[in-house]
Amino acid sequence: MSTFVPTMTFHPQPQPGTPTPWAFPAPTRSVLANGLTVLHCNRPGQQLVAVDVLVDAPLAAEPTELEGVATVLARALNEGTDTLTAEEFAGELERAGATLDANADHPCIRVALEVPVSRLERGLTLLADALRSPALPEDEIERLVANRLDEIVHEQANPARRAAKALHAELFDSADRLSRPRAGSAESVKRIDRAAVKAFYDAHVRPSTASVVVVGDLTGVDLPALLESTLGSWSGDRAEPSKAAPVTADDSARVVIVDRPGAVQTQLLIGRIGPDRHDPAWAAQVLGTYCLGGTLTSRLDKVLREEKGYTYGVRAFAQPLRSAADGSGRALLAISGSVDTASTAPALADTWTILRTLAAEGLTDAEREEAVQYLVGVAPLRYETAGSVASTLADQVEQHLADDFQAEVYRQMAVLSTQAATDAVVSGFLPERLVTVLVGDASVIGEQVRELGIGEVTVISS
Amino acid sequence: MANPAPASTKGIAITEHRLANGLRVVLSEDHLTPVAAVCLWYDVGSRHEVKGRTGLAHLFEHLMFQGSANVSNNGHFELVQGAGGSLNGTTSFERTNYFETMPTHQLELALWLEADRMGSLLAALDDASMENQRDVVKNERRQRYDNVPYGTAFEKLTRLSYPEGHPYHHTPIGSMADLDAATLEDARAFFRTYYAPNNAVLSIVGDFDAEQAVAWVEKYFGSIPAHDGKQPPRDGTLPEVIGQEIRELVEEEVPSRALMSAYRLPHDGTREADAVDLALTVLGSGESSRLYNRLVRRDRTAVSAGFGMLRLSGAPSLGWLDVKTSGEATIEQIESAVDEELARFAAEGPTPQELERAQAQIEREWLDRLTTVSGRADELCRFAVLFGDPNLVNDALAKVLDVTAEEVRAVAAARLRPDNRAVLVYEPLATADADSDNAEEDAA
Numbered sequence: 001m002s003t004f005v006p007t008m009t010f011h012p013q014p015q016p017g018t019p020t021p022w023a024f025p026a027p028t029r030s031v032l033a034n035g036l037t038v039l040h041c042n043r044p045g046q047q048l049v050a051v052d053v054l055v056d057a058p059l060a061a062e063p064t065e066l067e068g069v070a071t072v073l074a075r076a077l078n079e080g081t082d083t084l085t086a087e088e089f090a091g092e093l094e095r096a097g098a099t100l101d102a103n104a105d106h107p108c109i110r111v112a113l114e115v116p117v118s119r120l121e122r123g124l125t126l127l128a129d130a131l132r133s134p135a136l137p138e139d140e141i142e143r144l145v146a147n148r149l150d151e152i153v154h155e156q157a158n159p160a161r162r163a164a165k166a167l168h169a170e171l172f173d174s175a176d177r178l179s180r181p182r183a184g185s186a187e188s189v190k191r192i193d194r195a196a197v198k199a200f201y202d203a204h205v206r207p208s209t210a211s212v213v214v215v216g217d218l219t220g221v222d223l224p225a226l227l228e229s230t231l232g233s234w235s236g237d238r239a240e241p242s243k244a245a246p247v248t249a250d251d252s253a254r255v256v257i258v259d260r261p262g263a264v265q266t267q268l269l270i271g272r273i274g275p276d277r278h279d280p281a282w283a284a285q286v287l288g289t290y291c292l293g294g295t296l297t298s299r300l301d302k303v304l305r306e307e308k309g310y311t312y313g314v315r316a317f318a319q320p321l322r323s324a325a326d327g328s329g330r331a332l333l334a335i336s337g338s339v340d341t342a343s344t345a346p347a348l349a350d351t352w353t354i355l356r357t358l359a360a361e362g363l364t365d366a367e368r369e370e371a372v373q374y375l376v377g378v379a380p381l382r383y384e385t386a387g388s389v390a391s392t393l394a395d396q397v398e399q400h401l402a403d404d405f406q407a408e409v410y411r412q413m414a415v416l417s418t419q420a421a422t423d424a425v426v427s428g429f430l431p432e433r434l435v436t437v438l439v440g441d442a443s444v445i446g447e448q449v450r451e452l453g454i455g456e457v458t459v460i461s462s
Numbered sequence: 463m464a465n466p467a468p469a470s471t472k473g474i475a476i477t478e479h480r481l482a483n484g485l486r487v488v489l490s491e492d493h494l495t496p497v498a499a500v501c502l503w504y505d506v507g508s509r510h511e512v513k514g515r516t517g518l519a520h521l522f523e524h525l526m527f528q529g530s531a532n533v534s535n536n537g538h539f540e541l542v543q544g545a546g547g548s549l550n551g552t553t554s555f556e557r558t559n560y561f562e563t564m565p566t567h568q569l570e571l572a573l574w575l576e577a578d579r580m581g582s583l584l585a586a587l588d589d590a591s592m593e594n595q596r597d598v599v600k601n602e603r604r605q606r607y608d609n610v611p612y613g614t615a616f617e618k619l620t621r622l623s624y625p626e627g628h629p630y631h632h633t634p635i636g637s638m639a640d641l642d643a644a645t646l647e648d649a650r651a652f653f654r655t656y657y658a659p660n661n662a663v664l665s666i667v668g669d670f671d672a673e674q675a676v677a678w679v680e681k682y683f684g685s686i687p688a689h690d691g692k693q694p695p696r697d698g699t700l701p702e703v704i705g706q707e708i709r710e711l712v713e714e715e716v717p718s719r720a721l722m723s724a725y726r727l728p729h730d731g732t733r734e735a736d737a738v739d740l741a742l743t744v745l746g747s748g749e750s751s752r753l754y755n756r757l758v759r760r761d762r763t764a765v766s767a768g769f770g771m772l773r774l775s776g777a778p779s780l781g782w783l784d785v786k787t788s789g790e791a792t793i794e795q796i797e798s799a800v801d802e803e804l805a806r807f808a809a810e811g812p813t814p815q816e817l818e819r820a821q822a823q824i825e826r827e828w829l830d831r832l833t834t835v836s837g838r839a840d841e842l843c844r845f846a847v848l849f850g851d852p853n854l855v856n857d858a859l860a861k862v863l864d865v866t867a868e869e870v871r872a873v874a875a876a877r878l879r880p881d882n883r884a885v886l887v888y889e890p891l892a893t894a895d896a897d898s899d900n901a902e903e904d905a906a
Binding site for chain 1: 492494495496497531532535536539540541543544545546547548563565566567568570571574577578581582584585593594595596597598599600601602604605606608609610611669678681682684685686687715716717718748749750755758759762765786788789815818819820822823825826829830833834835
């Protein structure tokens with residue numbers, strides 16, 4: 001092999017300058033006359049204002065036979081008001097250069113508006129109308145129901161979506177809402193009509209149990225007056241906030257193969273339940289999970305991608321499911337990625353080896369240091385836009401966390417020991433408590449996966 | 463009430479420098495947040511690839527993360543992330559970009575890293591990296607294209623839209639056979655040909671001192687020699703319209719029927735490109751667009767219906783229609799409704815309200831792109847590399863807002879017609895969503 005002698009002049013790797021102090025922004029709280037809780041945060045320079053409304057309409061509140069009704073309601077909020085038809089409403093939003101997205105998840109319905117600050121009043125007026133008096137037109141509801149039925153067919157064909165559906169069905173108790181698709185099954189969605197959507201709206205959409213987060217360049221904006229004249233016109237009775245039921249799941253080790261004959265890759269989703277953000281070890285778990293599978297230099301990708309080339313990338317993460325102020329909530333801990341079909345069993349074997357080695361030897365101080373530098377150091381970047389700040393503040397409200405939660409996570413992380421991060425990730429990803437879902441060609445991978453001994457294998461059709 | 467414009471379209475303050483070796487440097491200070499974005503565009507993309515070596519530009523981009531003279535394998539990721547920064551690289555038809563966003567006090571590290579690989583990649587590049595990243599990229603291809611429904615639609619439409627032998631006939635991901643065929647020597651030759659300071663633009667945007675930044679750039683990049691081995695890409699010029707409809711039927715395991723079409727459109731950087739962007743927005747962007755109202759709301763024949771635009775400067779741009787059918791609706795129903803709407807638009811043009819909405823949407827998207835330092839850094843490189851002048855970024859939005867309804871109608875009449883499109887029809891084989899409008903590939 002020939003050698004290449006660069007002709008450039010090399011200099012030593014530069015040393016960093018002095019860091020500029022940065023802290024996660026603290027929101028200011030207030031309450032409108034109608035009971036709506038407001039959190040706002042001024043971010044100079046951010047001309048696109050993010051407004052996130054959290055409506056206390058959890059999926060667990062859906063009637064079992066009508067699951068999907070929260071999703072249809074969320075989507076219907078965009079379909080016209082007492083003064084605008086669906087087409088007019090969409091047109092008015094676009095004229096304001098605004099977007100309005102609503103979706104229903106386990107904790108609540110979240111409605112997110114993004115609008116240039118110069119048109120904030122118009123954006124807030126449309127948002128308020130959508131919440132206050134949505135038309136919920138019969139024909140549009142029918143269409144949204146039909147669209148959801150079509151969407152289910154598409155989700156079924158997507159390997160990542162299919163894997164998530166299978167994991168939820170396997171992991172959670174069948175009585176728990178978490179075991180079933182967020183947006184409902186074909187059987188339940190078919191039953192949804194305007195009356196069902198209206199009833200769900202009447203029962204759960206009210207300002208007194210809702211919160212709104214407003215973030216952006218609010219310099220010169222009289223926000224209290226603006227909010228009173230827009231979202232303040234939304235009225236409703238008072239009600240007790242909903243209470244989240246504990247998560248019920250069985251994460252004893254087992255394997256489910258969702259058979260996709262001829263698939264060129266296997267989608268992996270390996271998960272269990274673990275502590276949520278209320279747990280004192282949350283920051284340590286975030287740190288440890290990053291070292292396991294947060295980036296392509298983490299333990300999983302170092303082997304699976306950068307040494308073996310089995311995958312474009314595998315990630316480990318924790319995703320809160322349902323949280324409560326008393327700390328009884330849980331998160332999904334998972335490893336996710338896809339590998340070429342022939343590498344399925346070898347990739348799983350390596351994953352289990354990585355987990356066992358981690359448990360036996362722990363993280364190194366260098367790994368911990370690099371992870372802290374990244375997770376804490378990247379915060380100013382991660383929270384550069386109004387939308388990202390609003391979204392994290394909304395997560396905190398939704399999960400019943402203190403307003404300084406994220407700021408506190410950064411403070412804790414900076415001083416966490418390597419041992420604490422090791423303990424959290426090792427107890428989080430115990431090999432004997434992992435439910436493995438594989439979406440791939442069972443005739444090719446089934447036997448080899450059985451031989452791994454990572455749990456009893458069941459094959460289901462896709 | 464008038465439609466007041468967002469305030470921050472007032473312009474980005476830019477300074478420019480050029481090193482003796484030809485490296486162009488574009489700087490823009492913004493001290494609101496303690497971060498700085500570094501973006502480096504190399505003027506090379508998949509259009510520079512030759513027959514039998516499709517995918518090489520993108521595979522090469524992966525190799526740029528495998529270390530250089532003073533940086534270990536994956537050292538870019540370790541050092542940048544360990545400094546609290548984020549990074550990646552992407553490859554498109556027309557360029558390859560590499561970017562880091564750093565906390566302010568770590569800006570110098572990003573410059574040192576980029577300079578090291580620009581000047582000394584070949585000192586570290588070896589067979590082990592090549593073989594490993596070949597496998598990674600093949601798995602990227604499987605994950606994003608081959609293993610998802612409709613995953614190869616974009617590749618197929620591109621192949622139909624640009625003739626055999628045209629530099630844009632293939633997409634950046636390349637074919638499995640060509641990825642297998644690429645050799646270490648190909649990669650070395652690619653580096654020697656295209657990775658030179660005089661074939662790149664470096665932009666820095668954010669919280670830094672311009673004088674200090676220029677001194678660092680001079681220090682780290684100044685001694686990297688220029689070279690002139692690069693041949694211009696093959697000519698991508700084509701007639702304004704295709705002249706006949708090109709059609710392909712795909713029978714695959716997909717969840718529903720789909721109609722996808724690619725229309726040949728004006729080159730990026732022209733007034734006609736802005737006009738057609740507005741036409742596509744009125745027709746097919748968002749839930750007040752004509753095609754959404756017609757197909758999804760009224761006819762109920764589609765689950766989704768929309769137009770996208772792939773702006774290209776070295777070849778005709780592509781206007782891409784994507785309709786997924788609902789229930790038992792047929793392609794014939796969809797197609798005749800689409801053609802009716804296109805014909806009506808070509809005759810009447812947008813209403814004043816539609817034009818206002820489309821302009822507001824494009825304005826918001828533009829604001830969104832410029833809201834982060836990394837978004838601004840990328841746009842500065844784009845205008846510098848593709849159009850020669852980064853200052854054009856400050857006129858881009860005004861140009862779109864200046865387009866008249868008649869111009870929008872005229873370009874739609876000239877371009878959005880059946881004899882100027884490639885059509886891909888999906889018919890499901892049995893049971894089987896992921897759209898793949900990915901015109902670029904990421905390293906990670």
